[in-house]
Amino acid sequence: MRASFRTGAVVAVAAAALIMTGCAADSGSEGSADDPIELTYWTWAPNMDKVADIWNAEHPEIQVTVNKQDGGDPAITKLLTAIKAGSGAPDLIQAEYQKIPTLVASDAIADISGAGGSDIADEFPDGVWDSVTLGGDAVYAVPQDTGPMMFFYREDLFAQYGLSVPTTWDEYAETARALHAADPSKYLGTFSANDAGWFAGLAQQAHAQWWSIDGEAWGVGIDEEPTQQVAEYWGGLVQEGVIDNKPMYTPEWNAGLNDGSQAGWLGAVWGPGVLSGNAADTAGLWKAAPLPTWDGDVANGNWGGSSTAVTTQSKHAEAAVEFATWLNTDPEAVQALVDEAGIYPAATAAAASVLTEAPEFFSNQPDFYEVAAQAADAVAPFAYGPNVNVAFSAYNDEFAKAAEAKTVDAFLAAVTAMQQVTVDDLESSGFTVAE
Amino acid sequence: MSASTRRRAALVPYAMLAPGIVLFALFMAAPIVYTLVLSFQKEVVKGLGLGSGGKSLQFAGLENYVSAFTDPEFAASVGRVLVYGLILVPTMLGLALLFALLLDARRTGAKGFSRVSIFLPYAVPAVISSLLWGFLYLPAVSPFYWVFEQLGWEVPSLLSPGLVVFAIANIGLWGGVGFNMIVMYTSLKAVPQEIYEAATIDGASEWQIAWRIKIPIIAPALVMTALFSMIATLQVFAEPTTLRPLTNSLSTSWSPLMLVYRDAFTRDDIYSAAATSIIIAIATFAISFFFLRVVQRRAFGQED
Numbered sequence: 001m002r003a004s005f006r007t008g009a010v011v012a013v014a015a016a017a018l019i020m021t022g023c024a025a026d027s028g029s030e031g032s033a034d035d036p037i038e039l040t041y042w043t044w045a046p047n048m049d050k051v052a053d054i055w056n057a058e059h060p061e062i063q064v065t066v067n068k069q070d071g072g073d074p075a076i077t078k079l080l081t082a083i084k085a086g087s088g089a090p091d092l093i094q095a096e097y098q099k100i101p102t103l104v105a106s107d108a109i110a111d112i113s114g115a116g117g118s119d120i121a122d123e124f125p126d127g128v129w130d131s132v133t134l135g136g137d138a139v140y141a142v143p144q145d146t147g148p149m150m151f152f153y154r155e156d157l158f159a160q161y162g163l164s165v166p167t168t169w170d171e172y173a174e175t176a177r178a179l180h181a182a183d184p185s186k187y188l189g190t191f192s193a194n195d196a197g198w199f200a201g202l203a204q205q206a207h208a209q210w211w212s213i214d215g216e217a218w219g220v221g222i223d224e225e226p227t228q229q230v231a232e233y234w235g236g237l238v239q240e241g242v243i244d245n246k247p248m249y250t251p252e253w254n255a256g257l258n259d260g261s262q263a264g265w266l267g268a269v270w271g272p273g274v275l276s277g278n279a280a281d282t283a284g285l286w287k288a289a290p291l292p293t294w295d296g297d298v299a300n301g302n303w304g305g306s307s308t309a310v311t312t313q314s315k316h317a318e319a320a321v322e323f324a325t326w327l328n329t330d331p332e333a334v335q336a337l338v339d340e341a342g343i344y345p346a347a348t349a350a351a352a353s354v355l356t357e358a359p360e361f362f363s364n365q366p367d368f369y370e371v372a373a374q375a376a377d378a379v380a381p382f383a384y385g386p387n388v389n390v391a392f393s394a395y396n397d398e399f400a401k402a403a404e405a406k407t408v409d410a411f412l413a414a415v416t417a418m419q420q421v422t423v424d425d426l427e428s429s430g431f432t433v434a435e
Numbered sequence: 436m437s438a439s440t441r442r443r444a445a446l447v448p449y450a451m452l453a454p455g456i457v458l459f460a461l462f463m464a465a466p467i468v469y470t471l472v473l474s475f476q477k478e479v480v481k482g483l484g485l486g487s488g489g490k491s492l493q494f495a496g497l498e499n500y501v502s503a504f505t506d507p508e509f510a511a512s513v514g515r516v517l518v519y520g521l522i523l524v525p526t527m528l529g530l531a532l533l534f535a536l537l538l539d540a541r542r543t544g545a546k547g548f549s550r551v552s553i554f555l556p557y558a559v560p561a562v563i564s565s566l567l568w569g570f571l572y573l574p575a576v577s578p579f580y581w582v583f584e585q586l587g588w589e590v591p592s593l594l595s596p597g598l599v600v601f602a603i604a605n606i607g608l609w610g611g612v613g614f615n616m617i618v619m620y621t622s623l624k625a626v627p628q629e630i631y632e633a634a635t636i637d638g639a640s641e642w643q644i645a646w647r648i649k650i651p652i653i654a655p656a657l658v659m660t661a662l663f664s665m666i667a668t669l670q671v672f673a674e675p676t677t678l679r680p681l682t683n684s685l686s687t688s689w690s691p692l693m694l695v696y697r698d699a700f701t702r703d704d705i706y707s708a709a710a711t712s713i714i715i716a717i718a719t720f721a722i723s724f725f726f727l728r729v730v731q732r733r734a735f736g737q738e739d
Contacts, residue, residue, distance in 0.1 A: 077700070101485075102703070104485045105480070105484045105485055105490065106490070107490075134485075138485075193683050194680055213483065216482045216483055217482070217483070218483065245683065246682075246683070247680060247681065247682070247683065249680065250573065250680065250681045251569075251570055251573055251575075251576045251681075252573040252574070252575040252576055252681070255575045255576050256575065261575075386480075386483075386484055386485075387702075389701050389702060389703060390701075390702050392701075393687050393697060393701045393702065396686075396687055397686040397687055397688070400682075400683035400684070400685075400686060401683070401686075403683045404595075404596055404683040404684060425702065429478065429479070429480045429484070429704075430479040430480040430481065430484075431480050431482070431483070431484050432482050432483070
């Protein structure tokens with residue numbers, strides 16, 4: 001806020017007075033049991049205070065206070081406000097992967113590659129690690145949980161209609177046709193224009209790169225072959241009418257999960273929680289399988305997941321990185337994350353040692369977490385850009401129109417429009433965009 | 436009276452006004468001024484825009500206003516809201532007037548009960564009523580559609596693109612009739628009974644009394660409710676926002692305020708959102724002013 005604004009000076013000055021010069025993160029001063037380093041941690045995952053208690057008992061010199069947040073979006077909005085105000089930000093914050101570039105662009109989270117963040121790259125799958133480095137040398141967060149996508153289906157209905165589990169997208173289409181032909185009220189799934197993260201995961205599986213860093217410029221690759229292929233495929237199924245075109249997470253969709261008119265769901269590893277919450281009576285009827293592949297090319301996408309980032313206002317970056325590393329890679333901490341917070345850990349080895357028993361809703365499938373581990377391993381690299389929010393809201397609007405139009409052409413046009421909106425927004429904000 | 440007491444007496448009204456002025460300045464004037472300031476700014480990014488110093492604030496001149504006016508989405512959202520208003524305002528005021536007259540008619544029974552049950556929906560917050568109606572609109576979970584199905588009727592979903600505006604107007608209607616009815620009914624109650632007695636002696640029927648006496652007398656109340664309804668129409672937000680996740684028919688920029696919300700909080704561009712909200716505010720003032728100029732003489736004419 002510069003002095004060039006004479007008008008509204010009162011307000012401008014008052015606001016400017018509130019903005020203090022940002023404190024650089026200095027990572028000195030060792031804590032001790034008598035004078036511990038105090039860290040605050042904003043997170044919305046349930047029961048994180050219990051996980052932090054384990055750390056606090058073992059580390060009297062670094063004490064972590066968990067501050068429960070309402071959810072991913074409000075926590076980030078709050079953090080950005082604190083960053084603008086110059087004070088009030090916590091030391092650590094839970095950040096969804098797609099929020100990281102926005103946070104970095106607002107100078108809200110710190111590069112922790114120097115504070116020990118780079119040493120743990122091997123603990124995580126490449127696809128996940130890319131999301132916290134944005135494909136560069138910096139490290140902006142420690143991965144916490146991931147959402148490798150999986151295919152959930154009603155085993156009883158598959159048996160009833162003599163269907164086999166699809167392993168490729170061609171088979172998925174065949175199965176969708178067979179099911180819908182056998183009972184026109186039933187669908188194998190729905191194309192949801194409400195869930196941009198879901199579509200991004202499907203595109204990621206097809207090796208789409210929606211954002212990339214090209215020297216000093218951002219590349220946007222939404223309207224390219226992989227995403228077009230995915231859109232064309234789904235547009236085709238919706239046009240045929242063998243796949244539903246209504247959004248997920250509506251009362252209608254919940255009713256469909258319960259009464260079997262939605263006989264399958266392309267969800268992610270956290271799916272059991274959604275299914276048990278929305279269709280508790282169908283426990284034991286569902287099974288999980290890997291996402292169908294494009295002609296046997298073993299790859300997967302992520303839907304959801306978050307990381308632990310250190311804010312630029314933290315005065316104890318090193319201690320914060322130490323805690324974030326412990327929280328997300330130490331077997332005891334990861335065990336607590338699974339038991340208390342119910343997440344699917346990003347750390348490969350720790351996850352394998354901890355996740356042995358299938359979730360209760362899938363007690364009929366003892367190998368649930370083996371399927372999940374395969375799914376997590378196969379996640380293709382994918383980096384988010386600085387205006388994910390714009391691209392995602394463009395997805396909502398454009399694909400809502402396409403899903404309603406029910407034509408392949410409309411689906412392809414939606415991809416083009418998404419690219420256009422995303423590039424226009426980057427350019428009008430002043431970002432350099434590679435052609 | 437000494438000079439100092441007189442001075443103190445002169446200060447008393449200001450002291451009494453102070454709380455109001457301070458609150459108005461803090462919570463009305465300051466945000467408006469700040470919005471105005473924001474609307475002339477923009478945030479500009481250099482290169483990749485990562486890390487510190489990647490963003491800077493600049494004076495934007497009228498850029499935000501120009502882009503708001505040339506944005507086809509803004510024009511489209513205004514168009515949709517006009518259609519919504521054309522459906523909602525006449526229906527809502529017509530029903531409110533009808534109910535107010537019925538409640539005021541001499542032979543109507545169960546007045547208290549009727550009044551409360553017509554008014555009650557107004558007490559339900561718009562988000563709640565939208566959720567309730569949303570449930571009723573979704574064919575798979577709606578009892579109405581279950582009945583239609585039993586009867587063998589093919590009823591199109593109210594959430595389909597062509598009908599969704601009626602779905603939203605219906606929620607506004609359900610919530611708004613009660614409030615407007617109370618305003619009209621209250622001004623009907625203030626009409627002296629002698630006027631009706633005189634009319635009855637002259638041989639006027641209930642219908643004639645309503646048409647020739649009651650409606651002209653409460654014209655100021657009608658004007659006021661029409662004005663409020665028009666302003667509320669321009670600001671429709673909660674209903675379409677709540678219904679949006681249920682259907683493919685509503686975009687994130689369906690109404691002007693949804694567009695402002697999306698720009699400010701989804702796209703993190705409070706500057707262009709500020710410009711758009713200033714435009715909406717000015718348009719609201721202009722429409723209100725124009726409307727009052729047109730109807731004022733007719734509505735309040737007799738009083739001069």
